[in-house]
Amino acid sequence: MSETFVDGRSLRSLARVSHGHASREINGNKNSRTYSSWMAMRTRCTNPKRENSDRYFDRGITICERWESFDNFLADMGERPEGTSLDRYPDFNGNYEPGNCRWATPREQARNTRRTRLDFNSAVGVAILRIIGVSCKDIAEMFGISESLPREIVKRRSWPDACETAERLVQRHADQDETSEFKRLLAK
Template identity: 45%
Template sequence: MSKKIDMTGRVYERLTVIAAAGKTKHGQYMWRCRCECGNETTVPGGGLRSGHTTSCGCAQRGKISAARRVHGQTDTPLHVRWKNMIQRTSDPNGSSYAHYGGRGITVCERWREANGQGFLNFAADMGPTFQPELTLERIDVDGPYSPENCRWATPTEQARNRRSNCLLTFQGQTRPLAEWAELLGLRSRAIWWRIHQGGWPVERALTVGANPPAQAREDAQDAKRRK
């Protein structure tokens, strides 16, 4: 667990830290701040230190106004894809944050440039192949949102690239992670974290805490079907 840093009195761009304000459900320390515009806001300490959070939102509203003047595509289908990408990686209060920003997924600097330029860069990189029915997918689900790691996909194609659907080969058989979890009596999330965060080899990830009878039952059913 990271040590709490007392940030009271510190100034970060337009924000002056007033007092601690507890922690989020994801364990991030929150701080109450006063903005230069006069408003007060509560924000994560990490956002202040990284420079991501610089105001109560007044700066962002200014950027949005500037962006509207720059590209004139606010709330178009392509712009919505970009806006949602930014939100789920940077807003701790967002419903999807835990699965994106909360686990370290970021957006490349090119797509986060200020004054509407980030969206213009995104449109230049991804716009030529965009269709309204498609969703934005990361090729490497643990990698960032960036030109080299993103593509457009149908909802079905994106579902196949979920963390729980990655294929694992064990004892000469290749199955989706979720299927191995069911067969061995393990949780899919536990297997995924063991391999992708803990660096465990597949054999260890699928045997520690496993329930061998589940695999035995599957083998017996296969043998019965072959008779």
Template identity: 35%
Template sequence: MYKDFIGRKLGRLKITDCLYKNDGKRNRAYFTCICDCGNQVEVNGDAVRSGATKSCGCLCLETRKERATKHGMHGTRFYHIWGGMKTRCYNNKDTGYSLYGGRGIKVCERWDSFDHFKEDLFDSYKEHVEMFGEENTTLDRINPNCDYTLDNVRWATRGIQNHNKRQRENTTSGITGVTRHKSRNKWRAYIQVDKKVIHLGYFDELEKAAEARKIAEIKYYG
């Protein structure tokens, strides 16, 4: 199984070989890798596969250097949201890891950099905060089965996020307000407003049903 990874690139690491070492309890797989920076390293295979290890260590150094820069965001809620997102996906000791990293949810490589995360989302964050308040502004994934990427995240109030979470548990698509209608063999989109369910239509393609739901959210939820 691990041999199949030879030649693949995960994060900054290109896997060139696989070997097994006995740690006294069992044989563990280790990958020999070439990092983008040029270093050759030997790393735990499970750590590379899960995304916990993405480089020879140069990425960590860059992150530390970035944290030392004076972007003035340390201690802010926006910075905490970025850090919490990464912790849930890559720290297997975090209480939320089983629902995120444990399910294979990752953060896009661009957002390894806080500056890039800020560049992409800070303006929309400020707009949402102005409307709903800082403590009521959360980062929500549109499709909970997909990664943290620019086209799969939005800002949502805690109430909407909690409501969406309950709805997702009852859908067949994993997308809030989109479910499969068996008799019609189509995707049905709907939205709930003040305890009233508003039907948005039936669609052949899941993407179109999801888009109809997004448009309705803007209309009814702002």
């Protein structure tokens, strides 16, 4: 069967453009990051046989009707920046829809999960307590986190920006507090 061409493009190619994949065709990139993210989102929410369906499909996470069209998704989200992926934010339990999605870095994604027990301010608090000598076990009990997390924060393996903020706050307080008690805590 021979292929039919219009204005130098095959009908098959033109059909792809008319079925919501215009950015892939126009840019000549059939593997665009944005389109891949859109397809992955659709698969997560619509395929009950997908591995980890309990994280999306089984929980009732859906895609808004507007985003059934790739063109609408692209218009609302823009092209996916390098080093990011699709994240449901600010409500990680919410649906895929405008106002609840962003392009997020791996660090931002890691901080926006059902497993996350800390926000930035809490992580700063954990770091301050560890810096002044509170035991990891006591901090873990206070915040409902693992005993290793306070150590990981202070070593900057996790929440490095929170550790930097905590160090600045502790130092500022130490500079302003001439009492020996606070300096004694810092000396530990």
